[in-house]
Amino acid sequence: MGRIEEFLTHLSGERGCSENTISAYRVDLTQFKEYLGRRLSGDEDALWGRVAKNDIISYIMYLKGDREYAAATSARKVAAIRSFFHFLVAEGLIRDDPTATLDSLRVKKHLPKPMTVQDVDKLLDEAAKLITPKGLRDRAILELLYATGMRVSEVVSLRVDDVNLASASVRCWGKGSKERVIPMHQQAVASIRDYVEKGRTQLVKDADEKTLFLNMRGRPLTRQGLWLVFKEYVEKAGLSPEITPHTLRHSFATHMLDRHADLINVQKLLGHTSISTTQVYTHVSSERLREAYDESHPRAK
Secondary structure (H helix, E strand, O other): OOHHHHHHHHHHHOOOOOHHHHHHHHHHHHHHHHHHHOOOOOOHHHHHHHOOHHHHHHHHHHHHOOOOOOHHHHHHHHHHHHHHHHHHHHOOOOOOOOOOOOOOOOOOOOOOOOOOHHHHHHHHHHHOOOOOHHHHHHHHHHHHHHHHOOOHHHHHOOEHHHEEOOOOEEEEEOHHHOEEEEEOOHHHHHHHHHHHHHHHHHHOOOOOOOEOOEOOOOOEOOHHHHHHHHHHHHHHOOOOOOOOHHHHHHHHHHHHHHOOOOHHHHHHHHOOOOHHHHHHHHHHHHHHHHHHHHHHOOOOO
16 A cells, blocks of 8 residues: 555544545645656655655646646645645654645635525525426425535435434534534425425435435436536526535525524534634625625715
């Protein structure tokens, strides 16, 4: 097993990282190894001990220049490299950490742009027009996304028994396999009940299949499949093509805070480990409050 796979096994087993994180790290570190292979000789085990800070700086320049990666993408790749070398040193596999004095790449943070309540209504109304198995499924997905603020990866991982219609709640596992139970409003409950009782029964092919949301072949709906479903209704509703499922998550958080939900409670609903991650939405709400004030106050013209 190579050093990269050892590290990925550590992330999975010891730190409980998600499959998506593991996959991203594998791509980033493999790309870095291929780059080093053109600069440094020797087998992989010996390679990592010869990497110097200048090699990593050159790689950063390569990402920004030759590959023209966005700053956020480059920063993520460098973060993966930093974590990898921390692991190698901690395990005694190399002596010196070439990233120890490497400055973090600065990435300009853009505030999430939420949808208006009216645009959310347009999206959900569009999904409510079809009563076919697919239509019932799609409406349930969109209602659930906005009712709970769940991530796409969490929604497609749901099993039938994760949804408790009687208690109007859904259980999901977020990043780091952390479990949380999220309440749902009755419109979401009704749409999921319609899907389970009238739509899923038409889609399922295998009686042992427990995944909640299925594709038209009766197999579990993938993240990519959900994205395509979402974009279909965004287009039908005549909304901005820049709107994504994550925009609906942003909108959920912002709309909750707009209506005076407690920040700690929103943090728990979103599954954020750090309150600082959730606090970005307070800035969005403040901006929206300022816009409303400027538009409404008689002396603010």
